[in-house]
Amino acid sequence: MEENMYCQNRISYRVQEGDSLYKLAKQFHTTVTELILLNSGVNPYNLQTGMRLTICPGEGYVDENESTPSEGNTNIPTKTPVGGIVIIPGTTTQPGTTTRPGTTTRPGTTTQPGNNMGVDLRQRMRMAWLNHITLVKFYLISFFENLSSQNAWKDAVYKNAEEILAIFAQYYPASAMQRFRKLFMEHLRLTDEVAAGLKADPAFSGAAMENWYINA
Template sequence: MYCQNRISYRVQEGDSLYKLAKQFHTTVTELILLNSGMNPYNLQVGMRLTICPGEGYVDENESKPSEGNTNKPTNTPTGGIVIIPGTTTRPGNTTQPGSTIRPGNTTQPGSTTRPGNTTQPGSTTRPGTTTRPGSTTQPGNNMGVDLRQRMRMAWLNHITLVKFYLISFFENLSSQNAWKDAVYKNAEEILAIFAQYYPASAMQRFRKLFMEHLRLTDEVAAGLKADPAFSGAAMENWYINAEEIASFLSRQTPAYNETELRKMFYDHLDMERQQMEAYLDGDYETDIEIYLRSQQNMIELADFLASGLLAR
């Protein structure tokens, strides 16, 4: 995972992935992806985590003036750089001498603005990109990258939030309603991506199918909690619902191969069921191993879905 300004953080008493995600303006999913060997259920005080702070994060220690330098202006330009009020320069950016950053521009980590370039207000240069003198970035060039990133994060967040919700449900924790709310909020984020491409009538059907998936996930979890050998109607309907979603999406988007899409959804349900069974059996190592594999499944599914939408 690309990150220009990653930091090493020592876990403190009372820390949790959710708390750290809020503190560093990132997500639980990104924390897990950056720390693949970590047990997300058992953070130990003193262990080191790699964190990539998100947009808006400010290190309080860096923002405090050093002793003896209290009279030095904090926004003194150097090297001939002209900084217009209201400009935001992110960590790791390099602005060459003589360049001008205009109000409202945002330069992402790792990007380079070369002398003489003019970036129009409100424009965004993404990580690792280089804007050369006189070059023009067409409005549609970044649409595919943006859609794929949004789709990946939405589906990775889906499996992560469901994971934490199911643990809170199995353990009868008071947090289970909060996690469940987060799962449904994430579902709306996924639906919102497709709503940019599908008509309202189609989205009504998709929403109904997606909410049915979440309802059946609840029933399957409750069945397995009561009986580890559970194989009731909810389990069968869970897979039938996956078939219906694959069929619906392939009708709306001709680029989707229904057989391939159905297999991806089946794999998702298989791994989710296996995680539940392993957790309830106390086999936490297997549970974590399957969860990490399910992340790759979600990335492949997200890329498949994004590619189909872009081909419409």
């Protein structure tokens, strides 16, 4: 009963060859965290072809057999197309303002200049960051446990990093993005170095550890 209240449009999905939680999260406009919460008995390191997963599609997901986008799980952030804008219900339009192309509105809502891009950025970043936290966690676990899935998790971490950078690139100038990309990629590289050091010696406290904290 509680699960039905949590997700009104859940579906049962049969895992296909080549699927991963990260891939499915992207496909169904949700997050890796959401998939894990809905499938507590599933080993995220070892998805088996043919197994069933419960999925709660996020807003904007369109089933191949339907023409109307899903309203999504209202308990997770709104998913919008690249360049789209989400309007907060209850805001008003100032005289002389217009909406940008691609603006998404809900019935009975209007726009307020200056707020839309910030709302869109926060929602899309929260989705991407939730994935980042979960992907890094599972990558590190697979790395320390020498699991065969560690390379797949690492690839997902770097793909997710590119998604985060792509979101920021829509709002910040190229000069700022160059600095941010350098810092972000350095952060991931240092994470690898620190993890390798700790795996070899739990008491590891080398320069990589200090630089990781400085970067963060």
